[in-house]
Amino acid sequence: MTTAKKQGVFRLSLIGCGAHALDYLCPPLSKLPEVEFVACCDVDEGRTAQAMRSFDFQRPYLDYNTMLAKEDLHGVVIAMPHSRLAGAAVAALRAGRNVFIEKPMAASPAEAREMRDAAKKSGASLMVGYCERFAEGRRIMKRLISEGAIGDIVNVNAAKGSPPLLTGWQSDPAMGGGPIRWVGSHVTDQVLWMVGSEPERVTADIAWRPKGGVEQDVSYTIRFKNGVLASFLCSQQVGAVDFVEVFGTKGRVRAEWPPEYSTIPGDTVTVQSAVVPAYANPTTIVPGAPHPSNMYAAELKEWLASLKERRPPAVTIEDGNAVVTILDAVYRSARSGSPVTL
Numbered sequence: 001m002t003t004a005k006k007q008g009v010f011r012l013s014l015i016g017c018g019a020h021a022l023d024y025l026c027p028p029l030s031k032l033p034e035v036e037f038v039a040c041c042d043v044d045e046g047r048t049a050q051a052m053r054s055f056d057f058q059r060p061y062l063d064y065n066t067m068l069a070k071e072d073l074h075g076v077v078i079a080m081p082h083s084r085l086a087g088a089a090v091a092a093l094r095a096g097r098n099v100f101i102e103k104p105m106a107a108s109p110a111e112a113r114e115m116r117d118a119a120k121k122s123g124a125s126l127m128v129g130y131c132e133r134f135a136e137g138r139r140i141m142k143r144l145i146s147e148g149a150i151g152d153i154v155n156v157n158a159a160k161g162s163p164p165l166l167t168g169w170q171s172d173p174a175m176g177g178g179p180i181r182w183v184g185s186h187v188t189d190q191v192l193w194m195v196g197s198e199p200e201r202v203t204a205d206i207a208w209r210p211k212g213g214v215e216q217d218v219s220y221t222i223r224f225k226n227g228v229l230a231s232f233l234c235s236q237q238v239g240a241v242d243f244v245e246v247f248g249t250k251g252r253v254r255a256e257w258p259p260e261y262s263t264i265p266g267d268t269v270t271v272q273s274a275v276v277p278a279y280a281n282p283t284t285i286v287p288g289a290p291h292p293s294n295m296y297a298a299e300l301k302e303w304l305a306s307l308k309e310r311r312p313p314a315v316t317i318e319d320g321n322a323v324v325t326i327l328d329a330v331y332r333s334a335r336s337g338s339p340v341t342l
């Protein structure tokens with residue numbers, strides 16, 4: 001079903017009307033006057049009905065191929081179980097639709113490559129929803145590093161906890177479940193973004209859940225080509241831990257969510273610097289950030305701005321691909337007991 005395009009309006013559809021899409025992605029999009037919600041799609045009719053009730057979608061679909069064939073769209077927002085993300089993205093990209101896709105974008109490097117090839121062929125763009133890059137504390141941290149406040153990066157330490165993934169697809173390995181993809185993807189992306197060098201080697205170990213096939217706790221390290229070492233923890237047992245700490249030749253900087261991150265605004269940044277006199281002693285910066293859900297509004301605005309300005313988005317398909325490659329290496333290293341050279 002094609003309707004006349006209105007000038008300056010983004011005709012968007014949603015694939016996957018689950019919790020994240022309806023609670024965090026659709027609300028900020030629905031507030032933007034330049035967004036027109038065209039259609040929503042989910043295999044579960046109850047979820048499309050919920051999306052139609054909550055937002056101004058014009059039509060529901062149960063099959064995204066039918067939706068992509070019938071609707072004239074600028075872009076598609078995809079938020080589905082991890083093993084299903086790539087299939088929908090490839091279909092949308094092949095149909096020439098720009099994509100905003102939830103992390104980790106794909107469940108395997110082969111899927112990620114297929115997405116990249118589809119995007120190259122059609123010329124459509126794809127942004128990955130690594131929302132924490134848009135959290136104010138992480139942006140302050142990135143700026144301090146870029147301005148040289150800590151000198152050259154030497155070492156990174158990062159951790160993120162996930163809620164216990166006890167049920168449903170989030171704890172099903174066949175659906176791409178498990179904390180490595182659920183939360184490890186976020187911290188891996190941030191560290192790649194901060195370090196800015198190519199990863200060379202991954203070494204990992206996994207404590208598997210006593211019951212059920214996904215991992216409970218995971219430790220891994222990345223050695224970068226510039227010699228930087230980064231170590232990571234992602235775990236189902238440590239609560240809402242979320243920090244990235246970067247050590248440099250002239251100081252260190254750490255951004256951290258408060259434990260009550262869903263109710264208390266923003267994350268804090270602690271910096272100590274031998275070159276910025278104001279930070280000679282460890283100093284904590286509390287960003288004047290509004291609610292953390294603002295990072296979702298910021299990432300979606302960036303996606304739409306990249307479409308309007310016909311430029312690559314802030315988090316590209318290559319960025320997503322790099323994370324998927326690392327996560328795959330984490331599993332391979334843990335299973336083989338040996339480092340994986342990339």
Ligand SMILES: NC(=O)c1ccc[n+]([C@@H]2O[C@H](COP(=O)([O-])OP(=O)(O)OC[C@H]3O[C@@H](n4cnc5c(N)ncnc54)[C@H](O)[C@@H]3O)[C@@H](O)[C@H]2O)c1
Pocket residue numbers: 015016017018019020021041042043044047062064079080081082084085102103104129131182
């Ligand atoms: N960035 C963040 O902070 C954040 C937070 C939570 C979740 N997420 C991401 O969002 C995505 C979805 O997670 P969620 O918590 O919303 O999961 P969810 O289970 O609540 O929702 C997934 C939806 O996809 C639908 N679905 C499954 N197969 C489908 C298909 N073939 N076609 C159409 N719909 C289909 C399901 O019926 C369900 O409604 C994941 O990639 C997850 O990692 C991101």
